[in-house]
Amino acid sequence: MLAIDAAAYRSPWRGHHPAAKALLAGTLLLCALVLPPWPGAPITAAITLAVALGWARVPPRAFLRSARAPLAFVVTGALTFLVSVDTSGLAWAPGGAARAGEVIGRCAAAVLSQLLFAMTTPLADVLPRLARRRGLAGLAEVAGLVYRMLSVVLETVDAVRRAQADRLGARSWRARWRSVTGLAAQIFVLSFDRARRLEDGLGDRGYTGGLAVSVEPLPLRGRFLALAPLPGVVAAVLTVALSLVPSSVPGLG
Known part of the structure; x- marks a missing residue:
């Protein structure tokens, strides 16, 4: 069994409906994609880690090991922003480092939010x-x-x-x-x-286009459902607040 599957089946959130957990992770994913890369991506990633390791109690080692491969792929792909190719050959791309940092930040926050859902929700509860x-x-x-x-x-x-x-x-x-x-x-x-x-x-077995399977009933708990969008809201509020700080300080902005 994969580490993600093992963590999902042992998760304290296993008894929550997948839709509520999808709302929580989806809100954080939306923040990673919509908010400004700085400071939105680091804030979203930090809040996602806090939710996963604190609230959801995902094993830290399994969470970080699962994130290692996709993050390595993101970093490797972002390195291409550092160079440009023209008739004279390879050269450092102007603004490439900033662009690479934005891509890495957004993708890291997005990967962590998706892992939060994957490591708390078995696929057998979703499909x-x-x-x-x-x-x-x-x-x-x-x-x-x-x-x-x-x-x-x-x-x-x-x-x-x-x-x-x-x-x-x-x-x-x-x-x-x-x-x-x-x-x-x-x-x-x-x-x-x-x-x-x-x-x-x-x-x-007479397959005709559909597989009939039994589904374990998982109730939608009102309190968890109400708290699900909260991490994303906190990330958005902190990002907006920190984005406005430099413009309100003389000599900055």
Whole structure:
């Protein structure tokens, strides 16, 4: 099981309705996208971390480890703003550092807000409810199948890598390269076979375009629902207040 899934199933917020948690995380995501990058992004990110680690009691190590890969991708992509390409070759882009900082700030705040929802809400609580909405049944079904296949692929990768390690597949660089290529080929074959068996199983069970699943009832608690937009409101108010401070001080602005 992925660390995100484990945290979601153990979350103290598991008993809250996904819609209320989506409202909370969605408000913070909106703040990350709409508010000025400075100071909006740092404020939104700080409030999201406080909500996740304090209110939702998400394990700090799991939260930060889950954020590590997407944030590394964001930083790597933002580095391209630092250079420009023209007929004379590569050069430092004017204003590139500021632009890169804005992108990193917005994306970091957005990633943290999405992780807040993902690490407090299991996908099994979300997809069946989406499938009940008109026009979203197909999307929910595809998302569920992709999620299931992703879990199967990760489990297969782990099993194959352990088998290769037991056979000294990492004793040298040449052996490691051979193990990686073998792993890629094996994963493709096994994933294709699993997908075919899944399709055969659905057909044998009379699949007609929809999967009937039981949904655990989760009530919408009024107090939590009322407090859900509060972190986003606080982020917006603090951003506006700090943005107005320099213009009100003589010699600044």
